[in-house]
Amino acid sequence: MSQLLRSIPMGIVAVLTLFAASVQASLPDFRDLVKETSPAVVNISTIQHVDQRSTMRRYGLPEDVPEIFRHFFGQPMPYGNPQSPHGPRGRQQEKSSLGSGFIISEDGYVLxxxxxxxEADEIIVRLNDRRELTAELIGADPSSDLALLKVEANDLPTVELGNSDKLEVGEWVVAIGSPFGFDYSVTAGIVSAKGRSLPNENYVPFIQTDVAINPGNSGGPLFNLDGEVVGINSQIYTRSGGFMGVSFAIPMNVAMNVAEQLKEKGKVSRGWLGVVIQEVNKELAESFGLDKAAGALVAQVVPDSPAEAGGLENGDIITHFNGNDIYLSSDLPHQVGRVKPGSKAKVNVVRNGKRKVLYIEIGVLPDGDGAVLASNNGPKESQSNRLGVVVAELNEAQRKKMGDGVVVKEVNQGPAAFAGLVNGDVITMIYGESIRSVEDFDKVVKSLPKNRSVPMRIVRRGAAMFIPLRIAD
Incomplete structure (x- = not known):
């Protein structure tokens, strides 16, 4: 009996040893990947020359304030040789930033x-072998947050480029960069999601990961287990300011398209459709007679745009673009931006409950675009008791800016208030019927069905949108 008891711990130890070995065997080993890829990863620092006179003016101080007193006003005291242009008697300061990058060609192109x-005046690229080279900015694209640099060197180590479209959620990925200036730091994690849209980032379908990313990792490569670059680490969402958050990387397919255009012409041209879109929520889906909430709802077709020329109409719901599903409205800009201007795109829409296919020639995204809509009261008014809203005709100036519609002057208790209408909204369409006048408005409202949601298109402070409207009786 005692001999049996003595044998039990040894058995447990053996089982645990086998279990640990199996777990270790199932986890990826990044050692060879890091050795092979690190030489092509670079550290990037920048220098910005700031005129001290302009800095003093910004603080409202006279330029002849003695150096010793400037630190009381938040001004750093420069040190060094008095004869140096950056010394105490100099007129310039230097500010540096730190980031990462990687070499994509043997002749020195860096992403x-x-x-x-x-805003850098000088860009310094430090290689794995500790060489420091001055880089030339070939081109930058703020819309995708990408920049292409060039250093004068040959036979440089390069990364192997991967296909980010083949990346799968749950796949292991590795980041190499310079967080807080610590060169060639390696972190690993998995792909959490693909095709993420971020605020003010309409043209990049970000890769979301749980890889630890910190300041200094920006611009560094994201590798798959084959040692291929599948993304460029770009942003982190965090409440702590550290890596305890959600990381986002620019897909490599998007990055290389941008890099090729920057190399060829120094700027990026994107496809442009010319629509203002909004999400299709459950209530809107019901009002349009859809089975599920999906697609991009066209709230406004921009005048003289490819969308207008191609036959898109307000109220169309785009469900597919060039064969790709549009589940969320944010999916559409990603797809359109990747289309070469001048080529035709297949656009599947639902219009008044029926499916249609349009072929639209995509244009070039303009530098700026927008519309300013007025909401002054028109001369003719009408009140609809079914909606509990007072509307008025648009005046001539308003019609020139926004076309047809009626402006909301007063919202009382009723369906209009429940739907969220406010004074100044311009109603342009209800239940698929265009509203050109108060007479049209009254006629359409009287014929609206009971106990179901119907779509109403409005323009609010220059932005067009659809809202669901339900009339109980």
Whole structure:
């Protein structure tokens, strides 16, 4: 009996040893990947020359304030040789930023983030062998936060480029960069999601990962287990300011398209459709007679745009673009931006409950675009008791800016208030019927069905949108 008891711990130890070995065997080993890829990863620092006179003026101080007193006003005291242009008697200061990048060609082309080198007067690239080379900015694209640099060197180590479209959620990925200036730091994690849209980032379908990313990692490569670059680490969402957050990388397919255009012409041309879109929520889906909430709802077709020329109409719901599903409205800009201007795109829409296919020639995204809509009261008014809203005709100036519609002057208790209408909204369409006048408005409202949601298109402070409207009786 005692001999049996003595044998039990040894058995447990053996089982645990086998279990640990199996777990270790199932985890990836990054050692060879890091050795092979690190030489092509670079550290990027920048220098910005700031005129001290302009800095003093910004603080409202006279330029002849003695150096010793400037630190009381938040001004750093420069040290060094008094004869140096950056010394106490100099007129310039230097500010440096730090980031990462990687070499994509043997003759010295380097990719990084635009925000790493933005407003830099000098860009320094430090290689794995500790060489420091001055880089030339070939081109930058703020919309995708990418920049292409060039250093004068030959036979440089390069990364192997991967196909980010083949990346799968749950796949292991590795980041190499310079967080806080610590060169060639390696972190690993998995792909959490693909095709993420971020605020003010309409043309990049970000890769979301749980890889630890910190300041200095920006512009560095994201590798798959084959040692291929599948993304460029760009942003982190965190409440702590550290890596305890969600990391985002620019897909490599998007980055290389941008890099090729920057190399060829120094700027990036993107496809442009010319629509204002919004999400299709459950209530809107019901009002349009859809089975599920999906697609991009066209709230406004921009005048003289490819969308207008191609036959898109307000109220169309785009479900597919060039064969790709559009689940969320944010999916559409990603797809359109990647289309070469001048080529035709297949656009599947749902219009008044029926499916249609349009072929639209994509244009070039303009530098700026927008519309300013007025909401002054028109001369003719009408009140609809079914909606509990007072509307008025648009005046001539308003019609020139926004076309047809009626302006909301007063919202009382009722369906209009429940739907969220406010004074100044311009109603342009209800239940698929265009509203050109108060008479049209009254006629359409009287014929609306009961106990179901119907779509209403409005323009609010220059932005067009659809809202669901439900009339109980």
């Amino acid at each position: 990084t983030n635009n925000h790493v080198i933005q």
